[in-house]
Amino acid sequence: KAGVTQTPRYLIKTRGQQVTLSCSPISGHRSVSWYQQTPGQGLQFLFEYFSETQRNKGNFPGRFSGRQFSNSRSEMNVSTLELGDSALYLCASSSVTGQANYGYTFGSGTRLTVV
């Protein structure tokens, strides 16, 4: 079956602009999570969506937002971009059943460069 698809793979934006990243999870996966990965901070959790509702949120400013659609596809948006937002943004989907997360399947990521 198809994996997690993230688009675009690469983006270059200017400070102050906004950006929208897209993620299509594995068919049947209702949970989608987003992570930011940088060399200095490692993997940092942004937020998780389940059935169109944000269920968990990491410690990021309000410039970072997301949403999930009825088909489980998810988007994340970053407004007023800063140089420090340059990172690899990873989307991961999982087949959460009840209270258990049996593991993520990750997309290949979107490499965002802010200049």
Add this chain to the structure above:
Amino acid sequence: AQSVTQLGSHVSVSEGALVLLRCNYSSSVPPYLFWYVQYPNQGLQLLLKYTSAATLVKGINGFEAEFKKSETSFHLTKPSAHMSDAAEYFCALSNTGNQFYFGTGTSLTVIP
């Protein structure tokens, strides 16, 4: 509190030598434990996972890990390193709270 600690941010081994990447966890409830591998500019790929069945878990590419409750460890091993094993490795934990906790990663270098 739940957490994962990976000992050694950088590990170097010779090709053909044993690979041992260390992971210790802290969890107030029985955890699920995972190892992921990441190649440059790629997402994370699942190597193996422990979900309370057999304590010795075999994964892809010849890797395996053993869950040791008494030591709160889940170390990753491979008998013979290959050049293609050079990558970043992440240990992770999840529990009934459906939260995921990642370690800080270990960069594996394989010396020819």
